[in-house]
Amino acid sequence: MSQASSKCKLKATLIRNEKEASKVAAIVEALERDRDRLKHKAEMLSVVTEGWQADEGSLAAAAAAAAHMEELPAPLHFVALLMTLMLWAEPRFTAIHNRNLETGETSLPPQEAWSAIAGHLELSQQQLATLTTLSSSMAASMEPMYAAIEQAARDGLLVAAQQQQQQVLPQQQQARMHAESMLVRQQSLALLQMQVIGLQMGILAINTLSVHQMALLQALSYPWCPRIDLATASCKMSGPKVYGPTGKVEPFLDHGITRHYLSTIPDQQGKIIAEYVWIGGTGQDLRSKSRTLSKMPEKPEDLPHWNYDGSSTGQAPGTDSEVYIIPRAIFRDPFRMGDNILVLCDTYEPPCAGPDGTIEAPKPIPTNSRYACAAVMEKAKDEEPWFGIEQEYTLLNALTKWPLGWPDNGYPAPQGPYYCSAGAGCAIGRDLADVHYKMCLYAGINISGVNAEVMPSQWEYQVGPCLGMDGGDHMWMSRYILYRLAESYNVEVTFDPKPIPGDWNGAGGHVNYSNNATRAAGTGWDAIQAQIAKLEKRHAFHIAQYGEGNERRLTGKHETSSMQDFSWGVANRGCSVRVGRTVPVDKCGYYEDRRPASNLDPYVVCKLLVETTLLM
Secondary structure (H helix, E strand, C coil), rough: CCHHHHHHHHHCCCCHHHHHHHHHHHHHHHHHHHHHHHHHHHCCCCCCCCCCCCCCHHHHHHHHHHHHCCCCCCCCHHHHHHHHHHHHHHHHEEEEEEECCCCCCCCCCCHHHHHHHHCCCCCCCHHHHHHHHHHHHHHHHHHHHHHHHHHHHHHHHHHHHHHHHHHHHHHHHHHHHHHHCCCHHHHHHHHHHHHHHHHHHHHHHHHHCCCCHHHHHHHHHCCCCCCCCCCHHHCCCCCCCCCCCCCCCCCCCCHHHHHHHHHCCCCCCCCCCEEEEEEEECCCCEEEEEEEEECCCCCCHHHHCEEHHHHHCCCCCCHCCCCEEEEEEEEEECCCCCCEEEEEEEEEEEECCCCCECCCCCCCCCCCHHHHHHHHHHHHHHHHCCCEEEEEEEEECCCCCCCCCCCCCCCCCCCCCCCHHHHHHCCCHHHHHHHHHHHHHHHCEEEEEEEEEECEEEEEEEEEEECCCCCHHHHHHHHHHHHHHHHCCCEEEEECCCCCCCCCCCCCCCCEEEHHHHHCCHHHHHHHHHHHHHHCCCCHHHHCCCCCHHHHHHHCCCEEECCCCCEEECCCCCEEEECCCHHHHHHCCCEEEECCCCCHHHHHHHHHHHHHHHCC
C-alpha cells in the first residue's frame, strides 16, 4: 500500500470513538458560543488586538500573570503570548495534523527556541525567566482542551488500527468517521489559527519587533500558520509603530467664498475695523465684538471705551447687565489684515455718579484679574520682571470631543514618537499650529516658538520673554487667535490640564521667570535660591490659583511634581521649580515654575510670582 493511500485511510479513521469525538466537538462548540464574551475579556486585558480567540482558562492565566507583566517591558507582553502558542500549542497540533504522534517533530526544539529568542531580543536572565513563567502558566491553562483533542485522536487511531488489521470496518462507516474527523480537525485548526492571527496582528500593530525578529518568530511557526508580510514592517523605528489618522474634518462654511470676498473687497473707504476682545465669565472663555473706527489709533488710550451685555456672559445680572470694557493693548488683525486691529480689553462696572454728582471711576468686576496684576507690576517695575510662558493645548474633534486624529473609541500607539516629531500619525494638526505661529507674529505677539508635545494631538507654543504686563496680554491674545483659527478648521482647542486620563501626559503652562536680581552677574544664582525658598513657603497658596483641575495633572508622574510637596532641582523636570543646567555655572539667569496648568490665568500666575519673590 502506498504512503499516500495509508495517509488517506489514517485520515478516514482518525477518530473512531464517537464518544470521544462528541467530547471534542462539545469543547469546540463551547468555545464558539462564548467567542464574543471571551474576545471582550481579552481586549480588556490588552492581550491582543482585534481577532483574538481563546478559551477561558488561557484568559484566566493571562490575568493571573499580571504581576509578571510588571517585570517585563510592554513590547514583550505580546511576545510572551505568541511564544506560548508557537512553543507549546503548535507542536501538539502539528503532531496531530501530521498524524505523527510518535515523534511530534518541530522545526526548532523549545529549549533552542528560547535561547534564540533571548539572544535576538536581548533579554536579561530575569526577563527570560519571567517570560518563561508567563508562557508556562498559560500553557498549563490550555492543557485540558488540547489534552482532550489529543486523547481523542490517540483513541481513534488505536481503534482504527485494530479494526483495520481485523478488516471489520465497513466502508460506509469509514466515510462517516472521515467526515466527522475532518470537521473536528478544521474547527480546532481554525481556532488556533485565529489565536495566532490575533497575536500577530497585535505585534504588528504596535511594531514591537524588528523585521529580523519577526522573521525569527515566523521561523518558529508552521506552514499552516498565517504569515505576516514583512515588507509592511520594514519601516521599524525604535518606538511603537504609529499609523496615520483616518477621516477628515470639514469646515462648516466654504472658505473659498470667504477668500473671494476678502480679496475682491479690499477697500474699506479709510475705515478701520477694531475687534474688541475680553475675558468672559468663566475666566477661560474669550469674547469679542467689532466696531468701526474713523482712523488708526496710535495707542490704547486713543480708543473709545465700550460696553456689552454681561448677563449673557455670566458677569452681570439681567437687571443691571452692562459691563464696561477699557482697551489695554492693540494688535494687528491677522484675519481681516490690512489696517484692522485686535484690541485687548479688561472689564469693569460702568462709571456712575456719586452722591455729590461726581463721576466715580469704573470698578473692576470679579473676573478682571488683569487689574490686580497691573497694580503689582507697577510696584515692582524697577525690578523689570520678565516672563516666558509655555502654553500647551490639545486639539479635539469638535464632533466627538476626542483628540484629533485618534481612533474612534480607541487609542493611538503609546507615547514616545510624538514629541517634536515629524511624519503622518505623529504630528497631528501641524497645519493649525504653523498657521497660528505666523498669525501671532503678524499680530505683533512676542511668540518665540512652537513644538509638538508628548501626547499625540497636543501642541505647545511659547510667548516671551515679555516684560511685566506684556506676558499676560500677549498670552491672552494668542489664545484668542488660536480659538478663532480652530473655529475656521472646525476643530476644538482645549486647555484642560489632563484631557485624557491614564498613561498620557497632561498639559501645562510652565512660566519661566527672571528679574534684575536673578539676572545680575555673579550674584544672580544666590538670588534665585533665595526666591525659590520664598516660593516654597507659599506653595499651597500658589497651587490653589495655578489652574482648575491641576490636581489631575500634578501627580508626580508624566514629568510633573506632586502638588502636595514643593521641590526644586537643576535640570529636573519632575520638580515644582526647575533651574536650567547652565544657571549654576553662569551664576545668574532664570528659573521655571512648572506647577501652573495649561488653563492658567497668566495675569494671576505672573502677579503671584512677582508678589512672592519681590514684594514680600
